[in-house]
Amino acid sequence: MTDKTPALRLEGIVKTFPGVRALDGVSFSVMPGEVHALMGENGAGKSTLMKVLGGIYQPEEGQIIVEEMPTVMTSPLQAKSKGIVFIHQELSLAEELTVAENIYLGELPRRSFGRVDWAKLYAQTDAILEKLKVGFNAKTIVGDLSIANQQMVEIARALTVDAKAVIFDEPTASLTDAEKVVLFDVISDLQSQGVGIIYISHRMEEIFKITDRISVLRDGSYRGTLETRATNEEEVTQLMIGRALDLSRNVSHHEMGDIALEVRGLSCGDLFKDVSFEVRRGEVLGFYGLVGAGRTEIAETLFGLRDPSAGTILLDGEEVRISSPADAIGKGISLVPEDRKGQGLVLGMNCRDNMTLPQVGNLSSGPFVATGAETDIFEKYKEKLDIRTPGWKQTVGNLSGGNQQKIVIGKWLSMHPKVLIVDEPTRGIDVGSKSEIHNLIRELAAQGYAVIVVSSEMPEVLHVSDRIVAMFSGKVMRTFTSEEVTEENLIQAISGIAATDKVA
Template identity: 60%
Template sequence: MSTAAATHTSGASAHGETPILSLVEITKKFPGVIALNKVSLDVRAGEVHALLGENGAGKSTLMKVLAGKHTPNGGQILLEGEEKVFENPKEAKKSGIVLIHQEQSLVPEMSVAENIFLGSLPKKWGNRVDWKTLHRESTEILDRLKCSFSSKAMVSELSIAKKQMVEIARALVFTPKIVVFDEPTASLTDHEKPVLYEIINTLREQGVGIVYISHRMDEIFHLSQRISVLRDGEYNGTVNTADTNEDEVTKLMIGRSLELDHASKPKDFGENMLELRGLTVDGVFSDVSFNVRKGEIVGMYGLVGAGRSEVAETIFGLRKISAGEILLDGQVARLHSTHDAVAQGIALVPEDRKDQGLILGMNCRDNMTLAGLETVSTNGFMKPAAEKSVYDKYQQAMKIKTPSWRQKVGNLSGGNQQKIVIGKWLHTHPKLLILDEPTRGIDVGSKAEIHALIKDLARTGYAVLVISSEMPEVLGVSNRIIAMYDGKVTAEFDGDAVSEDALVQAITGQYVTGADASADRPVT
């Protein structure tokens, strides 16, 4: 059962049917595109109103209009029946509207406490910051969220999941009327999600209206009372959560049912492309051993902090090996840097595509060729025709939706950004492709396309290692699954035979082997 199941809240709004917020025919235009076309939406006091749509449907743009980050070209914002015009986010916050960003907006060089109270630091005599009060009140909020890190910690030192908790903590500083959660669990651990759900239920009980944006249907159906859908910048309907199902909502989002591919997985693989033997990085993970064969998809599953991404980074030359060895295509690989890894045919699609995989201010073509500049240049001079040829090849092969190669990558949807990152690495013709959280923050339609792409790559002979925190994803694409817990490999399963219970036990350190074990046992 999903962790969300424990906090099922579907049903009538706790505070009546009168909207606390109404967005009326909101229109927003950017150069060359109408992002929102007369979108109307209302939110009731004490309800969780889910907002769904494919990447690029306009969800985040609509919420940024609400939060004062974008000025609409038309329409009205009514808060408790009164029309509001927000010139900036500070005005929206003063009115009680808080947006918890999908793209984290923290200041890395400042402490957790300073980020939580940014713009409203407690002051004492002489207009000086009251540091004692700042850290006391920040600690109280962090305790409510059951966070283990200090208010004095620097944000730059925190993991993505902990940064997300700081974003949520900022919302609790105010007395909000509307809180917008934009993909709040995309980087949270299974331990942190129930804490978020408790906070949401507490806000509901206080009469706060909540807009909840997520691509995770289990969360939507357990947290929300109503679901509204946007498609291509237009409103496409609202349904009561209790009266609908996932298939109906998916049809509203993408215009068709989504057929999940659970076909039997191929068994005919080539020789080992990757083999890890007792790989250890002191203090991070230890004695990790497994292999990936040509044409095979191996999934790595575990909780955030289990060591999965760190193993991938080590294979890619980002971490120094303390013990053990990496073999690539039967030969011991000497990987002292990422340059060595790329030169030997290893590609890594990172977990954080915006910070680690792309240069958001550059156009699509230039991002696509970044990992293989030597193939599109002569004597240090770029060859535009060669760059365009590379872009056209992967744009067509992966059906990347963009007006032209000149479009800045930062303006693309999450799914199309991820395809750019994958295309960038395919251009290097790698032997081993590592994908870390390949569909994080991506809508169901784009997710299915990327899953199909991963399987197609394996069928053409690529060795693929997929790291994911989503059980359906790991089960859906993997030929074998490596489970990790606390820096160690706890079990290895055949992708066709593994049960969800055994997989959960393996990633929480409870897996049982031997005579008393279930039918699902580590593959030997």
């Protein structure tokens, strides 16, 4: 195979579902040693295309060509046998089994009479884990690992076969900054071995850091391929959504009200210490910092998921004690969690029931729930938040990431909170839906809500926040107004460089 021969090609792929043409003649290729980004909004067809490649779906038209050999993929196992390896965003691990058993599931090394060669299995696994620089071994039970480490187990699977192409689907969604560095090193190693990489991500900074080309899908159709070094975020975004986005800093155009929430000297063990801040009605207060800075833990404490070890919380100037989420909700604090699928939604339930779940007790009369009242609530927030779904009966797991996030936001807005906390509001959401969520947050502030946004994305906090609380190692380093903050002083603050500066 020459350097000009693709490791993998898909040509003219057509896939239809009842009433929907999910893929309309899509072609795509990846060269040996290339990192090729596949981008598009949620619902653009990326996942469907990869499922065709993985043998989960069979296309009506088109073909898959691996090293110039036309191939019919009938199952994920066959795809793997052809050297096509998937690293899924959604974890597909058996939590009761060891790391080694998960990595080599279905391909365990055998001795005579079909017995598993455990010594060889553990040795092979530990060799792979050493490359990934992880802090666990082959015999660790997967269920005992953090989500980030479970993601590293998924990645380890790619290193067990003679791969022609490896597909990474949002691989950094659960990883810390240190783990991302290891992942990018792994990708670089695979490149050096001539493996083609298909990289699916909504994170522009990653796309421009590690990819060679960018191909874009929109509404099931191929929209073009760009050389990464010859393009920019604006051009890619326009290709994805067909319009330009507002990427400017936030400038408020409305008056802010009284202080809705004030926190004084709040601590929670070693997670965060002596944290003080306030947020007003009509204000978006951003929390920004590195992984482990304590941002999410503060949000969870305010929502009653953690018990503070010291400090005071005041709502409308009155001290309150919050010992459970029910306490928080009753006092007017709502939390849109970081993990919307695991903590914010019941994916198999319909849209209406997801949105009204916290209110079931209030909407019940005896053993019966007032479904008419539930439907009214759903329709109100469907229109208010521009949730795109055929109707309330739609299973929420079938919605795009952006519309799922709107369902979670609508669920808590329907409780009429005084303070709305949104943790990682656009994680795993495409750039177009991300812009809609940002606009929604700003609109909620304009309507008088006090909004706290916790984010690990600097452009996001700069775009939506009136003020930004910079955190480092569980402490508030500085609080910036939108007028005085710069990328440089914000990075310094979250890196601990500003430790001697005046804090909030």
